[in-house]
Amino acid sequence: MSWDQLGQELALVMETQTAMAAHWGGAVFSALLGSVFSAATVTLVAMPTTRLTVLRDDAQGAHRDALNRYLKNPIRIRSRWLVGRVACTAMTAVLIGQAILPLNEGWALPIAVLGTLATYGLLTEVTTSLVRRHPSKAAPFLLRLLFPFEMLLAPVAWPLEWIARLTGKLIPHREEDARYREHEVGLLLEEGQRDGTLEEERVQMLKNMLEFEDLMAVEVMVPRTSVTAIDAETTLEEALRVISSKGHSRYPVYRESVDNIIGLLYAKDLFRVVEDQNLQGKKVGEIVRTPVNFVPEAKPVSALLREMRARRLHMAVVVDDYGGVAGIVTLEDIIEEIIGDIRDEHDVEEDPIVELGNGGMLVDAAMAIDDLSEMLGTEFAEEGDFVSLGGWIIHRAGRVPEPGAELEAWGMRFIVREADERKISKVEIHRKDGQSVPPRAQEPFVAT
Template structure:
């Protein structure tokens, strides 16, 4: 069953027995208190002291109305704050319930102001209840009963106007939001209420200014990154989400900390074709590489002028234009700086409706290439297609417990795998091969290793000057935790 379905099932459940008994107890307490007051007042027209006057009747009615109003506003406020917005939007799209559409319009037009208005209106109503009850007690029962009645009214107000409605609304926020929206919308949109809200904001401005609060005081604040991370940890501890879901959520939360340089395909690994090559020959290069998009250069290898799409090559074959050169069909590339955050990169790729961008370094040269697949892999992990099935994974654990990793494995993946920190290197390296190059006095060769903390990183194989594979093994405990290279 999907989460939406579970939420809808929850919304149809009956009121829990505990809430029923709590509400019944509050009603009994209120009725008992009213009966005691009337009994103390005596028959209509006579009381122990001042007499039962029409003014007192009006005061009792106003007390009850204030309690009802406070309960309703607390009920609606808690429901609107806790309501599941995705479910409301889904119900509105289905069009089966006009109330869902009304709630969605409230979300779009100003949910924060509506919640703030409801919260503000609860306070004066509770104060009015306390004032009326105190006055009625003195008039009907005498000053001697004031303390007892004040404590009793406080308990009733807390239960009836705060605890019970907010507890129910927190358990069934969708039901509460749908049931209250018809009177909440016209109420918060009425001129008198808006004037009161504006007056409260204006009156509180000096205090907010002195305390350093901004004008968004009445806005419902979102979660910070640290708060979201704490919520994810708690959810995982209580098995609300599994480990895979937790890792995905964690990747989404922290995706803005990564840069294009950290996830790009390095310049040396980019498949490149010369701009003067005929389309027919370029088709063979695409087929051999297994890539659907390759870079196009003219002159020096670093002068990349465009991107060749396999779909454009197919169109040329279909039209019989195989004699065209790659330059004729190449598309202009999207250029991004190497420091661009991954979340911004994702948005730009979507806005430009492209799946690939060239990463430019501080000197204006091409540092690498990044695709939409690289961005998505930061969230969901490795995405492998039919061309990846024969490739070795970047990280493999050997029988002896050591790891064999690709030289291009990102630094942050190694840090997470081994639970270590390579320290602040001012961006000297982004991959495990980069670590070995930075720590070496000269060019590393097969067999060269670096000891960092409790681990040894050793070059296993090379392709020319490139480090292809690195072995990582745990060292025996030693008194010195310093780094060494050999």
């Protein structure tokens, strides 16, 4: 072999090696860029819109601009990222194939496919793991990093953007979407409570506001059995004694039956009559205020609050599907759903749940069955026309049981401790397996 031929061979080898190095380098860069597209997509899709909005409001300069651009049109940006991922994957496969082709033409294709999967998969896993450690910091950084590539991919990604917008218009807004946004806000509130930026009371109040729109009148009312109603034929002297013992400012007034509410008695009206004239012979029906605001059980509490504010009402009577009185709702009841219990000098502090020394607990029968279910960690597999623990027991028994009556269900024993002919007041609850109630440090059990 002459020196010229040797030189040509060496030059060819060097050229081949240089080309292979360039191909491998390009393949790694392409796979790395594709992994960044994937990491950005995973990060931004996983972050709630509310959190991104907070990040934007707290950011400054280029970071703020990048987040604002994404929030204005996330579909456009993610469509371009999708095209970028596909292009990077294809480019990686082509470059690996070109690098292998001079060495072994027959194995170039399978090695290119396997090499692409391995390289792209490894880099994607690494970049995604790194980004997930600090998503709030990574989000604006990735948006800025990928912006030049978005501009290059814009013409190619336009058809995808158009299809995505068309699909969004064809698919109607679902209630679940709003529920998901509420869940996002709930997660932000919990995060704020954990890091100390929000107080527990404020977090609870904000959560109550989120749930407020879903409440119905039947869920916040004082049940009929707990309402102090006054007969229209009651004398003012007797009414004065009732008001003195109960301490409320307003009372429903009925004629013949509680289902026939004719008006409301205001304590201040009665006191004014006491000051001005003789009470002898006068009846409650003579000073009652009308009309009464009747609302159905299913009326949203938010709408009821707006109505009561507009009409300057402080009490509404809740009626069932048959027109019977189910209970009453006061303005105080509605406000308490947001800010918690409001207690004045007339309220008696009483814990609705008292833990007993024998492992059981004494529960107020007016406790909502859903709250009891959550506290006990059970799933009550039963439906019926009841909302409270006492209502459920009456539903199961078919009558108001006498004190001492027992009922077994869901792996527990329910013992009626206080009751009269109309309602149950107190119920004692025990686990049948002898463990304490509520269960402590145990997996929730499913009631059957």
